[in-house]
Amino acid sequence: xxxxxxxxxxxxxxxxxxxxxxxxxxxxxxxxxxxxxxxxxxxxxxxxxxxxxxxxxxxxxxxxxxxxxxxxxxxxxxxxxxxxxxxxxxxxxxxxxxxxxxxxxxxxxxxxxxxxxxxxxxxxxxxxxxxxxxxxxxxxxxxxxxxxxxxxxxxxxxxxxxxxxxxxxxxxxxxxxxxxxxxxxxxxxxxxxxxxxxxxxxxxxxxxxxxxxxxxxxxxxxxxxxxxxxxxxxxxxxxxxxxxxxxxxxxxxxxxxxxxxxxxxxxxxxxxxxxxxxxxxxxxxxxxxxxxxxxxxxxxxxxxxxxxxxxxxxxxxxxxxxxxxxxxxxxxxxxxxxxxxxxxxxxxxxxxxxxxxxxxxxxxxxxxxxxxxxxxxxxxxxxxxxxxxxxxxxxxxxxxxxxxxxxxxxxxxxxxxxxxxxxxxxxxxxxxxxxxxx
Numbered sequence: 238x239x240x241x242x243x244x245x246x247x248x249x250x251x252x253x254x255x256x257x258x259x260x261x262x263x264x265x266x267x268x269x270x271x272x273x274x275x276x277x278x279x280x281x282x283x284x285x286x287x288x289x290x291x292x293x294x295x296x297x298x299x300x301x302x303x304x305x306x307x308x309x310x311x312x313x314x315x316x317x318x319x320x321x322x323x324x325x326x327x328x329x330x331x332x333x334x335x336x337x338x339x340x341x342x343x344x345x346x347x348x349x350x351x352x353x354x355x356x357x358x359x360x361x362x363x364x365x366x367x368x369x370x371x372x373x374x375x376x377x378x379x380x381x382x383x384x385x386x387x388x389x390x391x392x393x394x395x396x397x398x399x400x401x402x403x404x405x406x407x408x409x410x411x412x413x414x415x416x417x418x419x420x421x422x423x424x425x426x427x428x429x430x431x432x433x434x435x436x437x438x439x440x441x442x443x444x445x446x447x448x449x450x451x452x453x454x455x456x457x458x459x460x461x462x463x464x465x466x467x468x469x470x471x472x473x474x475x476x477x478x479x480x481x482x483x484x485x486x487x488x489x490x491x492x493x494x495x496x497x498x499x500x501x502x503x504x505x506x507x508x509x510x511x512x513x514x515x516x517x518x519x520x521x522x523x524x525x526x527x528x529x530x531x532x533x534x535x536x537x538x539x540x541x542x543x544x545x546x547x548x549x550x551x552x553x554x555x556x557x558x559x560x561x562x563x564x565x566x567x568x569x570x571x572x573x574x575x576x577x578x579x580x581x582x583x584x585x586x587x588x589x590x591x592x593x594x595x596x597x598x599x600x601x602x603x604x605x606x607x608x609x610x611x612x613x614x615x616x617x618x619x620x621x622x623x624x625x626x627x628x629x630x631x632x633x634x635x636x637x638x639x640x641x642x643x644x645x646x647x648x649x650x651x652x653x654x655x656x657x658x659x660x661x662x663x664x665x666x667x668x669x670x671x672x673x674x675x
Contacts, residue, residue: 261399261400261401262399263400265309265400272308272309272311273343274310274313274341274342274344275313275343276313276318276340276344276345277300278347279322280293280297280322280349280361281293281322281323281326281327281347281349282323282349282351283349283351284350284352293350295385295388296350296359296384296387296388299388299392299428302428303388303393303404306427306630306654307405307629308652309396318340319336319339320333322347327347327348327362328362329369329370332347332364332369334366343366344363344364344365344366344372345363346363346364347361348361348362348391352381357384358376359384359387360374360375361394362374363394363395363399372399373394375394377390385431389406389407389426390406403626403627405625405629405671407671408427408625408670408671408672409424409425409668409669409672410424410425410645411423411424411435411454412425412657412663412667413442413663413665414662415662419439420441421434421436421438422434422435422445422456423663427625427645429658432657435454436476438460442456442459443456443458443665444457444487444488445665446490446491446667447491447667447670448495449492449670450495450670451669451672451673451674452470452472452674453468454469455467455468455479455489455491456469456489457486463483463484463486464486465478465486466481466486466487466489467479468516479498479516479517479518480502480514482504483504484502484504485501485503486500486501488532488534490535490536491536492513492536492540493536493540495516496516497513497515498516499511499512499513499524499534501531505523508528509531510523510524510525510527511525511531512524524560524563525545525547529547529549531546532545532546532547533576533577535578536580537584538582538583540560542558543557544558544587545558546575546577550567552573553575554569554570555567555569555575555578555587556568568602568606569589569606572591573592574591574597575589575591575600576590576597577589577620577621579622579624579631581624581648582626582627583628584604585603585604586602586648588600588601588624589601590620596619597618597619597620598611598613599612599631610650612631612649612650613633613635613650615635615653616637617637618635618636619633619634620633620664621633621665623666623667623668624668626669626670628648630645630668632644632645632667633645634664634666638655640660642656642658643657643663643666644656
C-alpha cells in the first residue's frame with residue numbers, strides 16, 4: 238500500500254505558555270456549551286517562492302473544516318476580518334487584538350510557511366484573543382503533499398489546548414466500496430479525503446474492524462469461495478487468513494486488549510453462534526449455543542461484555558452478554574428489526590440500526606435499555622453505525638442520495654455530512670482508534 242500517512246513530517250514544539258493542564262476554554266461535557274468563536278485567516282507566505290500550490294488557503298481551510306466538524310466552534314467569516322493576513326505578523330507582539338475581539342473572536346489561529354529546497358516548513362500558532370496571549374505553537378516540515386496532514390495535526394493540537402481532550406482530525410474510516418466492480422476495503426481520512434484502496438480480493442469483502450493500535454484491519458472475504466476472516470497490516474500490506482472454518486466466518490471484532498477476536502461461526506452444527514478466537518486463529522471458545530442465529534458481535538470498551546444480534550425472541554434484536562459467565566440480557570424492545578450494534582468508547586451507549594417502515598434509521602440507547610434516541614430521519618436506509626474514538630461522532634452508511642455513501646454526524650444526530658462521493662456504493666464504515674503514528 239502506498240503509505241500517505243506522512244511519517245516523514247518532523248514536528249518541533251515552538252513553545253507553550255503555562256503548563257499542559259492550563260486554562261480550559263471549552264467544557265465539552267457541559268450541556269450549556271455554546272460554539273466557541275475562532276478566527277482562522279489564511280497562512281502567510283514567509284518566503285520568496287510564489288505560492289502556486291495555494292498552500293496559504295489550503296492550510297486555513299482544512300483546519301477550519303476540522304474545527305467545524307468537531308461541532309465545538311463557530312468560525313468567524315473571513316469577509317469581516319479587519320486586516321489582510323499578508324500585512325500582519327504571526328507572533329503575539331505583532332497582532333492587534335482589538336481587530337479580532339471587535340469581530341467576536343475569542344481565539345485566533347495564525348500561521349506562515351515557506352518553501353525550501355526539499356519541502357515546505359509550516360508554523361502555526363494558537364492565541365487567546367481575550368487575554369491577548371499565546372497558547373501554543375508548532376513547526377512542521379514535510380512535502381507540499383503533506384499539507385492536509387499538517388493541517389489535521391494542528392487542528393487536533395488546537396482542540397486539545399482548548400478543551401483538554403483529544404481531537405479526531407488524524408483518524409481514518411475504513412469502509413467497503415464496490416466502485417472497482419467488486420467489494421473491497423478502502424480508507425479515508427475522517428473528512429473524506431485521501432481515499433486509498435486497501436484490499437484487492439476481486440470478490441466480496443465486508444465487515445472491516447480495526448485493531449486497538451490502529452495498525453491492522455480484520456475483515457471477512459469471499460475470495461476463496463467461503464466467508465473467511467483475514468488480517469491485513471495497514472503499513473506493510475501483509476495479509477493472512479486467520480479463520481477459514483467450514484461455514485460462516487463473519488463479523489469479526491477485536492477485544493480492547495488486542496488479544497482476542499469475537500466473531501460468528503457456524504462450524505459445529507451449521508447454526509450461527511458467537512465464538513472467540515486468538516488473532517492467530519487458534520483456541521476457539523464458543524459463547525452461545527442457541528437454536529437462533531447470533532451474529533454481529535461487538536466488544537464493550539472494558540472487554541467484559543459483548544453486544545450482539547439474535548432472533549431468539551422471534552425478530553432480530555440487540556442483546557448483551559457478560560463474557561465471564563455468558564449471562565445474556567435483551568437490550569432492545571422497540572422495533573421489529575434491530576441490528577449492527579456499536580459500543581460507544583465510554584461504554585455508556587450503544588448505537589444500532591433499526592428498521593422503520595421498510596428502511597433503517599440510526600438509534601442510540603443506554604446500556605441499561607433507557608434513553609432510546611433516534612438520530613436519523615432522512616429518506617433511504619441509514620445503517621452500520623460506528624463511533625469515533627472520542628465518542629462525539631458516529632459514522633454510518635446511507636442511501637439517501639440514491640447510491641449508498643458514508644456519512645458522519647455528531648452523536649446527537651446533528652451535523653450530518655457525506656464523507657464519500659463518486660461512483661459505487663460505500664458501506665460498512667468502521668472508525669479507527671486514535672492513530673498515534675500519524
